[in-house]
Amino acid sequence: xxxxxAYSGGLDxxxxxxxxxxKYGFDEVVTVTVDIGLPENELRxxxxxxxxxxxxxxxxxxxxxxxxxxYRLIKANADYExxxxxxxxxRPVIAEKIVEIAKKENANAVAHGCTGKGNDQLRFENIFRxxxxxxxxxxxxxxxxxxxxxxxxxKHGIEVPTSKEKPFSVDENLWSRSIEGxxxxxxxxxxxxxxxxxxxxxxxxxxxxxxxxxxxxxxxxVALNDQKLDGFxxxxxxxxxxxxxxxxxxxxxxxxxxxxxxxxxxxxxxATILITAHRDLEKLVLSRRELKFKKIVEEEWAELVxxxxxxxxxxxxLNAFIDKTQxxxxxxxxxxxxxxSVIPIARHSQFALYSEELVSFDTMxxxxxxxxxxxxxxGLQGRIYQHLRRKI
Numbered sequence: 001x002x003x004x005x006a007y008s009g010g011l012d013x014x015x016x017x018x019x020x021x022x023k024y025g026f027d028e029v030v031t032v033t034v035d036i037g038l039p040e041n042e043l044r045x046x047x048x049x050x051x052x053x054x055x056x057x058x059x060x061x062x063x064x065x066x067x068x069x070x071y072r073l074i075k076a077n078a079d080y081e082x083x084x085x086x087x088x089x090x091r092p093v094i095a096e097k098i099v100e101i102a103k104k105e106n107a108n109a110v111a112h113g114c115t116g117k118g119n120d121q122l123r124f125e126n127i128f129r130x131x132x133x134x135x136x137x138x139x140x141x142x143x144x145x146x147x148x149x150x151x152x153x154x155k156h157g158i159e160v161p162t163s164k165e166k167p168f169s170v171d172e173n174l175w176s177r178s179i180e181g182x183x184x185x186x187x188x189x190x191x192x193x194x195x196x197x198x199x200x201x202x203x204x205x206x207x208x209x210x211x212x213x214x215x216x217x218x219x220x221x222v223a224l225n226d227q228k229l230d231g232f233x234x235x236x237x238x239x240x241x242x243x244x245x246x247x248x249x250x251x252x253x254x255x256x257x258x259x260x261x262x263x264x265x266x267x268x269x270x271a272t273i274l275i276t277a278h279r280d281l282e283k284l285v286l287s288r289r290e291l292k293f294k295k296i297v298e299e300e301w302a303e304l305v306x307x308x309x310x311x312x313x314x315x316x317x318l319n320a321f322i323d324k325t326q327x328x329x330x331x332x333x334x335x336x337x338x339x340x341s342v343i344p345i346a347r348h349s350q351f352a353l354y355s356e357e358l359v360s361f362d363t364m365x366x367x368x369x370x371x372x373x374x375x376x377x378x379g380l381q382g383r384i385y386q387h388l389r390r391k392i
Contacts (some may be wrong), residue, residue, distance in 0.1 A: 003136060004102040005054070005111045006094060007031035008170070010044025011160045012113035012139055015149045017053045018156055018211060019138040022110060023083035028055045032101045034094040035059065036066040037174025051110065058101050067231040070175055073305070075219040075322050075329075076298050077146070077279050080306040082252050083264065084271045086176025088181030092121055092310045102133060109134040116140030119257050130311060146181065153305060168195060169363050174235055186378040187253060187263045198243045198267040205246035208232070209338035211345070214277045216333075219326030221274055235270045242269025246340040259306050269338030273342050277333040280344035285328045285351045297321055 003026045006012045013031075031050035035043055041057060043109050050057030062305045069089050078085050093349045102110050114121040121137060123184040128135050138144070153160045166357045172192045191203055200206075215223035224234050244247050248269030254262050282291065309315060331349025335342050357365045 001026050001108045002030065002105060002298060003109045003111050004030045004032060004105055005058070005112070006061040007046060007050055007054070007114070009033065009042065009049050010113075010170075011149055011153065012047055012115075014053060014158055014160055015063060015144075015152055015253055016113045016138045018152075018158070019135065019142065021373075023138065023142065025392045026109075026138060030054060030058070030101065030107065030149060031106050032058045032098050034097045035063060036060045036090050036093060037191075037236070038172060039052075039065060039303060042143075042172065046072075048298045049159070049201060051207050056105075060097050060101065062093050062097050063232055065096070066090060066174060067235070069093055071220050071231065071237065072319060073175075074221065074274055074278050074299045075326050076276055076318075077282070077294075078298060079275070080252055080302045081267060082250060083254055083306075084176055084275070085302060085305050086173055086266070086268060086271065087171050087178055088119065088123060088306045088308065089175065090173045091123035091308060092127050097125045098124075099131045099133065109136050111136040112137065113137075113139050117258065118262075119258060119306070119308070121145065122257055126308045126311065136213070137307065151310040174239075175231065175271050176266055176274070179265045181268075184265060185263055187205040187246045189227050191251065195265060196249065196267060198239060199249050199269055200246045202245060202246035206244055209336050210245060211304055211330055211336050212238075212242065212273065213334045214274065215331070216278065216281055217330050219278065219322075219329040220257055221277075228335070235274070238270035238273050242273050242337060242342070245265075245269075245337040245343050247337055248272040249340070258281075273335060273337070273392075276342050276344060277330070277335055280333050280335075280347055281329055281349060282325075284331065284347050284354055285349050287353060290325055294322070294325055 001018055005013060005020065017029050017031065020029050031054040033043065033046040033050060047057060047059050073089055074083060080088070085268045098110055110128050112121065112124045114137060119141060122163055125135050143380055150167065165282060167182040168179055168184065171178045177198050177202055183189045184191060213225050214221055221231070222228060222363065224237060229237065248267055248271065250266040250268070257263050284292070297318050301315070301322070304312055304315045328351035330351060331347065333344055334346040336345050357363055
């Protein structure tokens, strides 16, 4: 029997290679690492370990598909309780690539190394099951702990980058980096600076501010400081720029799908900059009612992504609404980066609903005397109510 394993090269998935043969009786384990903007050293490490421990290994690129998913995320200004949805957005993209290899290999099953306490099992399996594959999840099925996995790895001579002293679980892609596990599971524990790789501490960030300009076309970022860039390079460059200024750290208590509250740490400098810029441009071009209703849509959109339900018909309908709103989200925004902060300071769009001539205190284009009639009716019911109260 043959199984295809979604493979990161870390502790969980490397141990799974051995467990799939030892505990489940698979004759052949095929590992697949999907590149969604992983650092070169991470890809190389996963490839080396896959070739060393598995019967066959694939490294496949999903950069294009992931950037397209990120574009949708930007249009939706998406975050879940403050989390920018990096890992959640990536999982369905990865799962589809795993399925492609599983079909190519005529596999009997697909496998992952997710815990039964987390969200990723749901995100992966929703796609796996959609394509009719049997799913095997050794870490969950065998009720394993990371400490047990570390001991197992040592016993079997498996090289992994995790130790009992630093049992952190790290997930990284183009859009974000997550760090969890170990002492970080204690909400009262202050994370050491060593867990961060993308961002400097705001205290140690550059002492001089930097202004960046981002151009959007139909809600999609297309240029940085007037230089046209493809999505991958633009996000990658903003990660570097934002990281130097300490932009894009999140330390939060997050509500998982299963109902568990979890302490999560994230780095997402480019995402923070882009979503801040996009929101600011929308305020210039969308009407008040569009903005109000879009917030409701955004919250539902983010929850579907967080839950791994990107194949739900509602997700398609929400995207249709969002795409309609983005037809006018074209223009540029300038932002100031400094010591962990990102602040919009200027913006422009040919579709702006803002009129300087009408709003200025120094023009007579709009006769302000006309507002008196509006003022007479504004708050009328409240005034009547207060008058009646005084009679009681």
